[in-house]
Amino acid sequence: MMIRLAILPLILALNFSMCKRHESVANSQQVSSSPTSATTTAGGSPGPGLAGAAPSPKITKPVVDQTAQTLIFCYHGLVEKVRFPGTQITPAAFEAQMKELKDRGITVIGMQDLLAWKRGEKNIPPRCAVISFDDGLKSQYEVAWPIMKKFGYTFTMFIYTEGVRGGLFGGGEAITWEQLADMRDNGIDVEAHSATHQDLREGHPVTIREPDGKKVRKRLTGSEYDQFLQNELVGCKQLLEQRLGIKVNCFAVPYGFYNEHVKEIARNAGYEAMFTVYGQPITFTSPLDSLGRYAIEANKPKVFADAVKMIGTSSGGAAAVAEVGAANLSTQPADGETVRTALPLIKANLSGVGAIEPGSVQMRVSGLGVVPVSYDPKTGIVSYQVTQKLRENACTVIVSAKSEGKKVEAHWTFGIDATAAAAAKASPSPTVKK
Numbered sequence: 001m002m003i004r005l006a007i008l009p010l011i012l013a014l015n016f017s018m019c020k021r022h023e024s025v026a027n028s029q030q031v032s033s034s035p036t037s038a039t040t041t042a043g044g045s046p047g048p049g050l051a052g053a054a055p056s057p058k059i060t061k062p063v064v065d066q067t068a069q070t071l072i073f074c075y076h077g078l079v080e081k082v083r084f085p086g087t088q089i090t091p092a093a094f095e096a097q098m099k100e101l102k103d104r105g106i107t108v109i110g111m112q113d114l115l116a117w118k119r120g121e122k123n124i125p126p127r128c129a130v131i132s133f134d135d136g137l138k139s140q141y142e143v144a145w146p147i148m149k150k151f152g153y154t155f156t157m158f159i160y161t162e163g164v165r166g167g168l169f170g171g172g173e174a175i176t177w178e179q180l181a182d183m184r185d186n187g188i189d190v191e192a193h194s195a196t197h198q199d200l201r202e203g204h205p206v207t208i209r210e211p212d213g214k215k216v217r218k219r220l221t222g223s224e225y226d227q228f229l230q231n232e233l234v235g236c237k238q239l240l241e242q243r244l245g246i247k248v249n250c251f252a253v254p255y256g257f258y259n260e261h262v263k264e265i266a267r268n269a270g271y272e273a274m275f276t277v278y279g280q281p282i283t284f285t286s287p288l289d290s291l292g293r294y295a296i297e298a299n300k301p302k303v304f305a306d307a308v309k310m311i312g313t314s315s316g317g318a319a320a321v322a323e324v325g326a327a328n329l330s331t332q333p334a335d336g337e338t339v340r341t342a343l344p345l346i347k348a349n350l351s352g353v354g355a356i357e358p359g360s361v362q363m364r365v366s367g368l369g370v371v372p373v374s375y376d377p378k379t380g381i382v383s384y385q386v387t388q389k390l391r392e393n394a395c396t397v398i399v400s401a402k403s404e405g406k407k408v409e410a411h412w413t414f415g416i417d418a419t420a421a422a423a424a425k426a427s428p429s430p431t432v433k434k
């Protein structure tokens, strides 16, 4: 009996990992033509149908290398004659850096691959780099992209929407919507960098446009600030998604100025990851709401050199992690289960893991990052009541703790039947985000 119970979540988990992108088993109406989803059961219900399914012998969940590390680089303008060494770099220096990554065996991966790895869905090479460009400049399209193509590298563009040509701040050096669409069509990731590129913290001076069209410098508070922040985080995302027909899940914070409130609004807006400018190698457990990037500028050549050195020497840096099967933790929701609420109670029982060091219990939830859990040392139960609606069709939970000096970790994925959840709540939400 126990064995059957253990196998069922495994089969269900499989269905999830085989699905192309977060499609809940119960909810997938259209059958994908992709060959990778061929094993998805048609009905999707974990009923008796599964018992009769042909046994698939050696299928396992993808095991991700949790010791892999990634450097995220951030570039601005590429110009032959550097006039602003605080943001610009010459094309030759940029190309030399891209070559150095290759020579050092650092694999350039896409941002979405990095995030999939963080969710435990996809493996990445041991030493990686993600290249990003901020602010949407013409030179990124005309100069940087051809260099990236030479190396076969993909990258991410962080765009502030009022800086695109035709916007409030979109001057002569700005990229156009057409150029962005061209990049999108060629697989380049386009993500958000606010609407007007200003300090997002309440009470800090920003330039806004009054209803009469005049620009004024002001410290916004209260509802005026709320409105401003909504536009910077939500308005920017919606505009990018609508203009380009894409899904935006990353936000690069202008100047790196933010706080807990900004993070919360960003999470509510549906951003999966937020990026700052404090560069550091990204590890499996780096919090998703403050991923540090190395800003590369002409006047600080050491930043790049130090970054590649850092990842070069940090092979043994990550502590060994013992993986615990989620089935042993009686998780709730169970691995592979589909729940009908976007606000589930998440629970796991750590009593079988061994002596847990107090204060070491941590839970990460995809889309939310680290969440404040309650842990009862007597029962070994760790729990978290989700308070912000989960937006994806699937949710990955990672619970970690220290036991006898060793880090132990378990992850599992459950589905969310959003349509059922929405119907139950009769949600008045006017726009459907995809």
Ligand SMILES: [Zn+2]
Residues within 6 Å of the ligand: 134, 135, 193, 197, 254, 255
């Ligand atoms: Zn910027």
